[in-house]
Amino acid sequence: MFGYRVPAPDEAMLISGGRRGLEGAPFRVVTGHGKFVLPVFRKTRFLTLAMCESEVAETCVTRQGIALTVRAVIAFKVGNDHESIVNAGQRFLSDQDQMSVLTGRIFAGHLRSIIGSMTVEEIVTERQKLATEVLETSKAEMAKIGLVVDSLQIQSIDDGDAGYIAAMSAPHKAAIKRAAQVAQAQATQAAAEAEQAAARNQAEYARQTAVVKAQYNAEVDRAQAQAAQAGPLAAAHAQQEVLAAQTELAQRAAELRQQQLVAEIVKPAEAEAERIRVLAQAEAERMKIQAEAAASHDRVALDRMLIDQLPQIVKEAAGGLAGANVNVLNGADGLGEIAAGLVGQGLTILDSVRRNLGAPQASDDTKPGARKQLNSGQIDVD
Structure with missing residues (x-):
């Protein structure tokens, strides 16, 4: 709208002409809102209220006479109150860049003054104290020109080629260097220990892996060996069983052959020997009978005849057994009993003949052996 002016948020609008401002100010101050301004009769100007910056690089001499180059940055602005705006407007409205120049000069002077007493x-160890003292000493002077300092930062302090600061920091540098070397040595030692521990762990893991792998390979080899030996072992066991069966069969065949030999050779031989022995005993008995008969004169002829026939009787009895199926129940003793039985039968026959002819029987005293052999023999003739 024509004649209506509005300042920016970071500006103050100064209206000159017409009535004076508050407290006798040569202009009226408007901030935060607009206002009608009559053209030609009123003149409007704007004063920045934004933050401004000023850099200071000043060579200062300390209390010890050592020259130091101090670099600082000052952040300032026009105050928000009416008085500060009026003061700043009267001094810097036509050339607002002069605010930075004048602020730098003011702070340079205060820096020289304060550093000269330190x-x-x-200065090096208490930079904040230096900045605070400079701000406190410059506050009143800055307020007179309508400026407010927000902050002061000491950027650097340099003694040039004097080397004082370097010499002052040498012990600290040495201590820091020693601490750094110790820390580095400790870190190196820790790294070496960690590396050794890692190497030991890797070696242990490799050893365990090798042991497990060896055990696995051994189990595989053992299983393969058992599998490879299973066939030959089975064949060997089968062959062993065959040999055992063959051996048992051979033993049974040998036992059967032995029994056959005993039945075919030994038994007939024993029977023949027993027969011969029986005949010999009969012959001996016959001779005994002949002798007894020779001693008896009343039966000479009869006894002579019986004695002559007795071997033939016994022979016939023995011959009758040649084709018979004879079972011997008590072994070799049975064979002797058979022979004794034959002799006993012969004597029995002899007694029977005597009885039939009316001849007296032989007394038991003359033939005790024959009677006893007849009673003890056990014969089974088919």
């Missing part, structure tokens, strides 16, 4: 050690 030592290098204090």
